[in-house]
Amino acid sequence: MEQYIYTPNDVKYSSDVNVDEPGASFAEALAAEQKWQLRGLSISGSALAGMLQIGTRTLTQWLNGRNKIPFAFVYSACLVTGIKPSSLFKLAERRLKKSEPSLVSGNLERTEPSTLTPDELRTRGVRFIQCISAELRTQLAARDISVRQIALRLGKAPAVAGEWLSGKKVIPVHFAYNVCKAIDLPIAELVDRAEARIDLYPEDDDEVVRTETFSRGESPCSALSSNETSRRLRALLELKGMDEGSGYEAVRDRAMKRRVTIDRAEWDTVLEGTTAPDRKVIVAIADALGAPLDYLTVDDEEVTARVEAEAALARVAAKAGVKNIAARGTRLSAETLREIANLIGRLPK
Known part of the structure; x- marks a missing residue:
């Protein structure tokens, strides 16, 4: 045919x-x-x-x-x-x-x-x-x-x-x-x-x-304001152990693979909360930082708490040398994940 x-x-x-x-x-x-x-x-x-x-x-x-x-x-x-x-x-x-x-x-x-x-x-x-x-x-x-x-x-x-x-x-x-x-x-x-x-x-x-x-x-859910996008982006950088420079490099490189250009000036304005980023830029940021797209696009308290708690747990576990934590994919609440992170953080080095 x-x-x-x-x-x-x-x-x-x-x-x-x-x-x-x-x-x-x-x-x-x-x-x-x-x-x-x-x-x-x-x-x-x-x-x-x-x-x-x-x-x-x-x-x-x-x-x-x-x-x-x-x-x-x-x-x-x-x-x-x-x-x-x-x-x-x-x-x-x-x-x-x-x-x-x-x-x-x-x-x-x-x-x-x-x-x-x-x-x-x-x-x-x-x-x-x-x-x-x-x-x-x-x-x-x-x-x-x-x-x-x-x-x-x-x-x-x-x-x-x-x-x-x-x-x-x-x-x-x-x-x-x-x-x-x-x-x-x-x-x-x-x-x-x-x-x-x-x-x-x-x-x-x-x-x-x-x-x-x-x-x-x-x-x-309500769309995020530029200030809230900035806050969440800064929270992700902190939880990933990145500063503004290393975060920009990771996002820039990921964006290039998507044929999206992000210059340093645009990155800085997003971090400052003075402008709302283009949707394609948001996708590249989420990809580069390993965050669900919803976290950077919609105002959902449950998603926000869960993502930030999982990222915090992953960072604390990595610092403590703990591997293969089976918390992701479970029905644990964000509060429980934070408690686990606190316990791991108190482990003797």
Whole structure:
């Protein structure tokens, strides 16, 4: 069937271009990489199927590339086998770029295997998919790209893309990858950010709706004043152990990767609270400092307290030489996180 393929600068007419590429190839590489890693861990397909309580035949079809591998399965499999999800996606992309992909792999970042029940894993997997869609919407909004624009750019019907990005239908791996490529966002970073959304909102079923309204410029929370943006930015710098100079360098370098220019004068005015930064600048700042975009864009006391408490805990733990604190992703309150930070700070050096 003939179709239009939309690119950023022009329109090309094609009758044989697969609009799912390169995402379809990436999904196959992801399945191959997960299969390779399971083999390295001596975990059989039937054993994994038992852990996740899914059909062995279905799992085998996913891993062999006969059916498109879904986000929820990849994520849940990573959790129960102690693999950091973004690390697997990073290796899959490396595998995709090699001329002999069957021979390519690498070392994964490991985590403690999850002790969640199969039902809890399924619930978290569903949330993960919703957060993938929510994060993509946020990233598109930050670049002033509408759902219709990205759909046409990728050769997809806007209605179909809208259902995937709104969470009404499960977003496929290949489409998410193609959106990431189009907006210059690493797929591994998308996975990290989606997982962070689950960690920040462990009990908030309305978070995806919150993000959707925010992406349209209809945030249910008040937008931040320039003074409050300044305060939060200074708080982040302090918690990250950065001064104004090192903070600027980190943000400038990250912004350059997004093709956004931030000069020192603009940085200084944002820190002083005299001007409100452009949305693209805010995205670059959040990326560089490892903060959720919501922290620097909306007035939400719960998010603010949680982010600042987690950052403070991470800094205190690093100074004390404490590693692998399992506080992130738990249901601990910001107050409890601060108490943990205080306890670690009192440990003998």
